[in-house]
Amino acid sequence: MFSFAPPLVRLIEELSKLPTVGPKTAQRLAFYMLAMPAEDAEALASAILEAKRRIRYCSVCANITETDPCEVCTDSKRDQSVICVVENPRDVAAMERTREFRGLYHVLQGAISPLDGIGPDDLRIAELLRRLAGGTVRELIVATNPRVEGEATALYLAKVIKPLGVKVTRIAHGLPVGGDLEYADEVTLARALEGRREL
Numbered sequence: 001m002f003s004f005a006p007p008l009v010r011l012i013e014e015l016s017k018l019p020t021v022g023p024k025t026a027q028r029l030a031f032y033m034l035a036m037p038a039e040d041a042e043a044l045a046s047a048i049l050e051a052k053r054r055i056r057y058c059s060v061c062a063n064i065t066e067t068d069p070c071e072v073c074t075d076s077k078r079d080q081s082v083i084c085v086v087e088n089p090r091d092v093a094a095m096e097r098t099r100e101f102r103g104l105y106h107v108l109q110g111a112i113s114p115l116d117g118i119g120p121d122d123l124r125i126a127e128l129l130r131r132l133a134g135g136t137v138r139e140l141i142v143a144t145n146p147r148v149e150g151e152a153t154a155l156y157l158a159k160v161i162k163p164l165g166v167k168v169t170r171i172a173h174g175l176p177v178g179g180d181l182e183y184a185d186e187v188t189l190a191r192a193l194e195g196r197r198e199l
Contacts, residue, residue, distance in 0.1 A: 008034070060131070062107040062124045064089045072105060079103040084141040085128065085157065087111050087150065091143065103141075106131065111149035112156055118149075120156055128157075132164055139167045146173045146191070 003009070008030060016026035033041055057063070058070035065071070072078065072092075082103030086092055092105050108123040131137065142157055144150035158168045174192030175184055184192075 057107075057109075061105045062109055062127065063092050063105055077102075080136055081138045082141065083128075083131065083137055083139075084143050086143050087145055087153070091145075095143065101141075108144075108153065111144055111153040113149045113152075123153070125157070125160070129160070129164075132161065132166055137166055139169060141169050141171065143171045 004012070011030045011033065012023070012026045015021055015029050016023055018026075021029070033044070036044075054066050055064050056066075056068060058065045058068055058073060060069045060073040063070050063072065079102050083106050084095060084101055084103055085106045085108060086095065087108055087110060089107055092107060095101050095105070106124070106128045108125065108128075110118055110123050112118060112120060112123065132140070140157070140161055142154040144153045154170055158170075161168050172191075172195035173188070174195050175188060
């Protein structure tokens, strides 16, 4: 029976560990990489190693950064009285692309998910509570993802933070721009109705 050379098998196995990469995609990527010029393959490997070596979590907000504290936390032009709580660093990037939010962030590094064994103590909630203890934050915007885990996390945060006297708000959910009502599910439509505003 035919099998690939051991180095190629190892490359395919390593690539298949990446999220959303199945065995066939891993095999396609491996063959693509084999066909790359050596200098391009070395540049890719070098970029991965450099990112792994230089990127860390901000000691204040837990976002990824090269400098600690990160650029957002040290930006004096940002509103220090508002913190937007997100699940992961990709969410910070998404919020920043809007160019609408000018406050600070706090990255939880996940969401409460009892089925996966993730509880509040597994997230960076204790660090968030320490940040709020300073008394300078007046609003906490919860921007967790609109799924069961994100909702559970939002409800938990509201429960523990409201007694501290900090206003807790949740980002609105609803229909995407350019979407059609007929294709929206009932939960999305219900959220859109709840979050309606006056024109």
